[in-house]
Amino acid sequence: MTNPNPPSGSPDKEPASEAQAAQNALGNTERAEAATTPQAQTAQGGTPEPRPSLGRLFVENLWAANTFTVTLLSLVLAIVVGGILMIISDPDVLSTYSYITARPSDALESSWTLVSEAYANLFKGAVFDPETFSGWLNGSNGWEAVFAPISETLTYTAPLVFTGLSVALAFRGGLFNIGAQGQATIGVILAALAGFLLPLPPGLHLLVAVLAGALGGAVWGFVPGILKARTGAHEVIITIMLNYVATYFLTWLIVQNGVQDPTRTDAISKAVDPSAQFPRLLGDNLRVHAGILLAVLATWAVAWLLNRSTLGFELRAVGANPDAARTAGISVTRTFVLIMVFAGLLAGLGGSNMVLGSTASALTPLVVAQIGFDGILVALLGRLKPWGVALAALLFGALQAGGNRMQSYSGISLELVTVLQALIVIFIAAPALVKAIFQLRAARAARLQTSLAKGW
Amino acid sequence: MEPGEIHALLGENGAGKSTLMNVLYGLYQPDEGEILVDGKALKLRGPSDAIAAGIGMVHQHFMLVPVFTVAENIMLGAEQVRGGIAGFLDRRRARREVVEVSERYGLRVDPDAVVEDLPVGIQQRVEIVKALTRDVDLLILDEPTAVLTPQETEELLTVMRSLKAAGKSIVFITHKLGEVKAIADRITVIRRGKTVGTASPDASRDELAALMVGRSVRLTVEKAPAAPGEPVLEVAGLVVDDDRQIRAVDGIDLTVRAGEVLGVAGVQGNGQTELIEAIMGLRPVLAGSVTLDGERIDGWSTKKVLRAGVGYVPEDRSVDGLVKEFSVAENLVLDIYDRPPFAGGLALKPDAIAASAKERIAQFDVRTSSAEAPVGTLSGGNQQKVIVARELSRPLKLFIAAQPTRGVDVGSIEFIHSRVIRERDIGTAVLVVSSELDEVLGLADRVAVMYRGRIIGIVGPDTPREQIGLLMAGVTPEVAAEQTAGATDDDAAPAEAPRSEDEE
Numbered sequence: 040m041t042n043p044n045p046p047s048g049s050p051d052k053e054p055a056s057e058a059q060a061a062q063n064a065l066g067n068t069e070r071a072e073a074a075t076t077p078q079a080q081t082a083q084g085g086t087p088e089p090r091p092s093l094g095r096l097f098v099e100n101l102w103a104a105n106t107f108t109v110t111l112l113s114l115v116l117a118i119v120v121g122g123i124l125m126i127i128s129d130p131d132v133l134s135t136y137s138y139i140t141a142r143p144s145d146a147l148e149s150s151w152t153l154v155s156e157a158y159a160n161l162f163k164g165a166v167f168d169p170e171t172f173s174g175w176l177n178g179s180n181g182w183e184a185v186f187a188p189i190s191e192t193l194t195y196t197a198p199l200v201f202t203g204l205s206v207a208l209a210f211r212g213g214l215f216n217i218g219a220q221g222q223a224t225i226g227v228i229l230a231a232l233a234g235f236l237l238p239l240p241p242g243l244h245l246l247v248a249v250l251a252g253a254l255g256g257a258v259w260g261f262v263p264g265i266l267k268a269r270t271g272a273h274e275v276i277i278t279i280m281l282n283y284v285a286t287y288f289l290t291w292l293i294v295q296n297g298v299q300d301p302t303r304t305d306a307i308s309k310a311v312d313p314s315a316q317f318p319r320l321l322g323d324n325l326r327v328h329a330g331i332l333l334a335v336l337a338t339w340a341v342a343w344l345l346n347r348s349t350l351g352f353e354l355r356a357v358g359a360n361p362d363a364a365r366t367a368g369i370s371v372t373r374t375f376v377l378i379m380v381f382a383g384l385l386a387g388l389g390g391s392n393m394v395l396g397s398t399a400s401a402l403t404p405l406v407v408a409q410i411g412f413d414g415i416l417v418a419l420l421g422r423l424k425p426w427g428v429a430l431a432a433l434l435f436g437a438l439q440a441g442g443n444r445m446q447s448y449s450g451i452s453l454e455l456v457t458v459l460q461a462l463i464v465i466f467i468a469a470p471a472l473v474k475a476i477f478q479l480r481a482a483r484a485a486r487l488q489t490s491l492a493k494g495w
Numbered sequence: 496m497e498p499g500e501i502h503a504l505l506g507e508n509g510a511g512k513s514t515l516m517n518v519l520y521g522l523y524q525p526d527e528g529e530i531l532v533d534g535k536a537l538k539l540r541g542p543s544d545a546i547a548a549g550i551g552m553v554h555q556h557f558m559l560v561p562v563f564t565v566a567e568n569i570m571l572g573a574e575q576v577r578g579g580i581a582g583f584l585d586r587r588r589a590r591r592e593v594v595e596v597s598e599r600y601g602l603r604v605d606p607d608a609v610v611e612d613l614p615v616g617i618q619q620r621v622e623i624v625k626a627l628t629r630d631v632d633l634l635i636l637d638e639p640t641a642v643l644t645p646q647e648t649e650e651l652l653t654v655m656r657s658l659k660a661a662g663k664s665i666v667f668i669t670h671k672l673g674e675v676k677a678i679a680d681r682i683t684v685i686r687r688g689k690t691v692g693t694a695s696p697d698a699s700r701d702e703l704a705a706l707m708v709g710r711s712v713r714l715t716v717e718k719a720p721a722a723p724g725e726p727v728l729e730v731a732g733l734v735v736d737d738d739r740q741i742r743a744v745d746g747i748d749l750t751v752r753a754g755e756v757l758g759v760a761g762v763q764g765n766g767q768t769e770l771i772e773a774i775m776g777l778r779p780v781l782a783g784s785v786t787l788d789g790e791r792i793d794g795w796s797t798k799k800v801l802r803a804g805v806g807y808v809p810e811d812r813s814v815d816g817l818v819k820e821f822s823v824a825e826n827l828v829l830d831i832y833d834r835p836p837f838a839g840g841l842a843l844k845p846d847a848i849a850a851s852a853k854e855r856i857a858q859f860d861v862r863t864s865s866a867e868a869p870v871g872t873l874s875g876g877n878q879q880k881v882i883v884a885r886e887l888s889r890p891l892k893l894f895i896a897a898q899p900t901r902g903v904d905v906g907s908i909e910f911i912h913s914r915v916i917r918e919r920d921i922g923t924a925v926l927v928v929s930s931e932l933d934e935v936l937g938l939a940d941r942v943a944v945m946y947r948g949r950i951i952g953i954v955g956p957d958t959p960r961e962q963i964g965l966l967m968a969g970v971t972p973e974v975a976a977e978q979t980a981g982a983t984d985d986d987a988a989p990a991e992a993p994r995s996e997d998e999e
Contacts, residue, residue, distance in 0.1 A: 355818075366777065
């Protein structure tokens with residue numbers, strides 16, 4: 040194990056004083072957003088005893104098992120496990136382990152080189168590559184190269200924000216929307232059709248195409264919503280089945296006359312008119328497009344909807360306790376339908392991003408990739424909070440972008456990124472595991488938040 | 496604790512009774528101190544350790560699997576298998592045990608009934624039977640009578656006496672003083688996590704209550720005579736089914752007038768819940784009508800009924816009354832969140848919600864750390880006050896309170912009762928449903944007794960308890976008179992069940 044990520048400092052296992060314990064309990068019950076600003080907590084938790092320094096309280100709060108810490112450590116753990124997988128999957132490095140007792144330095148050195156280079160490439164592909172910066176300074180490449188990794192990351196992020204929000208919104212309303220994939224698929228179909236069938240002026244054309252995508256998703260969300268409300272059909276089953284319907288409908292549609300690209304024999308549709316494409320934000324050489332701005336807007340809108348609107352109040356009440364909501368006069372069935380319509384709308388927007396942005400301009404059977412299913416992971420990683428979902432989507436987008444470079448430069452398969460994403464979510468879904476591994480001091484009276492999938 | 500002793504643990508809600516007992520049952524770990532059983536210190540890592548040590552517990556909130564049958568629930572955790580490694584569950588044996596135990600202690604339960612279909616009172620009984628089948632020496636009953644009818648309570652007390660005679664010890668947690676005095680050998684009073692005193696059962700109610708809340712409390716409801724006005728709620732020929740499609744309300748006629756409290760007494764499960772849910776639009780009305788101020792409201796949505804000026808305190812606050820994850824402030828607007836001043840258009844007005852929450856927390860004496868605290872962190876009494884505050888802070892024509900003080904401490908009971916009377920005095924029609932006879936008699940100006948989905952009699956609150964008790968058992972005065980006279984008359988129609996018993 041040669042990963043450069045041993046947790047710095049040893050966990051503080053001494054019994055905490057009463058005040059500190061209370062402090063930690065406080066920190067733990069607060070959700071992620073509060074946890075990201077531990078200083079704020081230290082400021083309000085007026086400790087009567089000899090006041091520990093802010094720094095110490097910060098560290099203590101970090102080690103108390105709050106959601107932020109658990110998320111961070113899950114990432115670290117996933118990276119460690121990912122490193123082990125890289126070593127195992129590389130025959131050259133693995134062969135050095137056959138004589139590890141004779142020359143341990145060989146094995147350690149080659150492992151270190153492999154893993155560190157792979158992660159360095161991941162970082163360079165996702166965030167920033169120092170070489171391009173020096174290249175820009177001495178004129179060997181343009182400024183675009185410096186921003187290329189970020190541009191890639193944001194391009195992958197945008198659709199995930201939408202599908203993540205879709206799943207998170209439904210979850211908050213007590214529904215498990217597995218159907219973001221299908222909703223995104225219908226979204227991508229309608230957006231593309233509007234994109235190449237309607238002769239409209241630029242601007243308006245984009246607007247219509249985006250709305251068509253949203254509408255498609257909304258319709259595909261409405262179906263399980265109304266079925267659940269009227270007949271009690273479980274939304275999980277309906278949405279999974281509708282995913283299949285949507286996927287095969289797409290496959291069928293692509294090869295129909297008027298849809299298929301007349302110059303091609305394979306399954307690909309006509310291309311969306313440029314007038315219906317999202318404008319690029321940083322020039323034509325960088326892929327980042329206005330979809331990411333729409334994603335930020337959607338995040339804000341969902342946050343407002345959830346926390347500041349009467350509809351969000353109904354949604355959260357129904358999600359937390361449908362009986363009490365019904366008794367208080369909230370129509371649970373109507374809320375279910377609305378939740379699914381909004382969730383579908385968001386997923387549909389995510390789908391629109393896949394064909395109106397820069398990832399593709401025509402329909403193919405795999406045009407939506409896995410954004411619907413990744414959306415479930417993003418929603419869980421983001422703790423079902425809109426801005427948390429946006430951050431989680433950013434992380435997943437970065438992994439995707441970096442993974443591409445890792446594959447081409449280090450020869451590490453792109454699938455490893457998928458494994459990393461899965462591992463992160465597994466560790467987050469099992470906070471007790473993370474706490475046990477890192478010996479986190481469990482805050483008193485802290486209840487593990489494992490019941491994300493309420494109603495199951 | 497001594498063998499064969501009934502030790503009552505008395506304290507307000509949130510005093511720490513349940514926490515203490517959960518430690519005894521191994522659900523929580525003690526931070527300090529130790530538990531001694533037969534002189535030996537005991538380290539309980541979980542409920543199974545506790546059961547092995549002979550400690551059984553009946554929880555305040557039932558720990559039953561709703562979709563299992565009674566027998567399955569009872570064998571849960573101590574499953575008997577037969578057929579060697581094949582390990583078939585021995586359901587027959589479990590059934591036998593249930594029947595045996597329930598017969599021995601007179602706790603009738605159907606071993607094949609599915610728990611979620613059973614009324615709360617019977618579920619409680621299942622819990623007790625479950626503990627009894629485990630051969631425990633020490634039985635902890637955490638507020639067992641909170642959901643029982645007077646008759647059932649009386650039965651339970653009999654059971655407790657027979658258990659005591661069998662040498663078992665019982666810790667009896669409650670805040671009902673009457674029961675404590677009736678059954679306990681020793682009383683320990685807990686307040687704010689500390690033992691504040693022990694008392695003998697001879698101590699007067701007032702003494703005990705004072706010890707419990709730390710001040711003297713009024714136990715009777717003080718009120719002026721009612722001044723009933725026009726009829727507000729009129730129910731005629733109402734027929735409603737319960738969740739199992741079994742007739743629960745069978746042709747009820749009721750009138751509640753402005754400025755009066757109509758109390759509905761009755762053994763739980765005789766249709767009271769369904770009657771109220773039907774009025775509230777939560778349950779379909781199969782026949783008959785519900786009229787509010789001359790307007791037919793049956794068939795209306797719950798929201799519309801609430802809007803029409805009906806306040807509703809549901810029977811089960813944790814299920815129907817509150818969203819526990821929501822803050823106190825949010826729960827205080829749970830049914831008026833979308834009306835001014837709390838919302839404008841689609842937007843909530845957090846400032847208005849917070850301001851009103853602050854006001855009502857003060858007005859209704861809700862003890863909470865802040866208006867933003869999740870309501871689930873409050874004690875039962877304070878949770879109930881949140882609901883009462885919510886329902887009573889808008890203008891009402893009709894106020895319906897179901898079990899308004901179930902599982903609520905003495906101090907809060909007093910407060911809630913005074914609020915109900917105040918609402919009556921400003922001219923609201925009040926309908927109180929309670930299985931607590933004392934509560935009905937204390938609050939009501941007229942008492943309607945429900946039995947098997949019908950109103951079997953409407954009497955004044957000064958009617959002797961025995962007579963109401965008989966009515967609750969389905970025995971009308973006419974029938975009672977006949978029984979004493981030994982004659983059979985032909986016009987005693989209201990009570991069929993007792994008549995059929997009569998005629999055998």
